[in-house]
Amino acid sequence: MIKMENIEKTFGGQTVLSDVSFNVKKGEIFGLLGPSGAGKTTIINILTGMLKEDGGNKEVIANPHEIGIMLDIGGLYPHLNCLENLNLYAQIYGLPKNKPMEVLKTVGLEDSAKKTVSKLSRGMTQRLALARAILYSPKLLFLDEPTSALDPGTSKGVCKLLQELREQGATIFLTTHNMDEALKLCDRIALLHDGKIVEQGNPNEICERYNSIKTVPDLESVFLQLTGVEL
């Protein structure tokens, strides 16, 4: 579904991505993990066409209208309410009139349907951005830190939602610096440090490879071992 080969990217002479290669299979949840500034958002911007790579090849096998994107809290109009924000895309995609409300219920925002976006908390805004991304049941989802501003309970709900979407056949590419979440949610992960992929594969297998003396899988210590950097 997604293929990145030897991707390079520089900004103002500074290399932010170097020789990045990975692929994402259809129907899996793939996590890109790394600390702030590692290059996660740059990779997601390249995959979604917001930025052009300076070297290497990328391939995304999906039609644009089959892709859902959640980039931070982009895509929302601050002066419209939650329902109005979703209605725009529901009408463009020709969805049933009750679909926006259904999706708001899915992300736990049904009581805030008539609340203006500018009055929502950061966590609620993030959930609305996710609602906008999944509204038309996309085949491929790009999510940039989907649970970063959420409390543990809501985070769990979002993870459950993503697993349900995967069971319905969606392919999900997400970035996160939450190792626990990556361990529970992702089928495969790639660890990113200073613009380079330092390890990739099934999270439990990676933990076993580097973490064999511990009984509990611990991606944080694996990352520390590989990069010398804590998250």
Next chain:
Amino acid sequence: MRNIKAIFTKQLKSFFKNPSLFGTPASFLLIPFLMLMLTDAGDARAIIVSQFVLMFAGISMIGNASYIITEDRSTMNLRFMGMAGVKPWQYLIATSGVFLMVSLGVLYLFGLMAGFSGEVMINFLILCMLGIVCSILLGTTLGLSKFAPFTMIIALVLGIGPIFAVANEALANMFRFTFVQQMNIFIRQTGGTILEMPDGTVQVIEGVAAIPEGMLQIMAINVAVLLVLFIVTNLRNGLDGERLAKKRG
């Protein structure tokens, strides 16, 4: 059609829910209304109203058109709409449609305030709507370009310049062929006036209802020039800013 309807609905709601968008047109309507209510303007009604019509067309509409494009771009919605299959022309028709519809209503109210009716009102609406088309084109072009931060300065110059041009020949020459000056000339000529001559006699000058010869052609040239500017800017930068973003890397 579905895309146009969806975007039209959204832009209409945005216009009335966002104080940044409806605030200036509303105040440009309210201020002359209050002035005319509280004073006896007599034959000067048209002149008073003309100042605010120019500010509405020159400042408000240019600013609003630029604002909406910039907002849609910065929230990534232009990109998301593009991915959903919305064509640039659909977005532009829907967005312009809202501005034109709101402008027609506002201009009609301005016309009533100026005491226009019949032929004068119709000519006033035709000319000013052409001016609004120019404002929308200019505002949209600025919103798509790297000059977006200068929109309000340009809008202020266009909106207020003709007002000062009445008393300054150099300014009058500078603004002579702009769409705002054409609107200014027309509105001023519709109101009659009474002149006291040096010999003590009084000369009554009747207002003129017809659009002066050549004015529509000048407006059409303004529309054409701004349309070309818009097309060039759109081709260079793209409606969703993709080409501009990729150039910047």
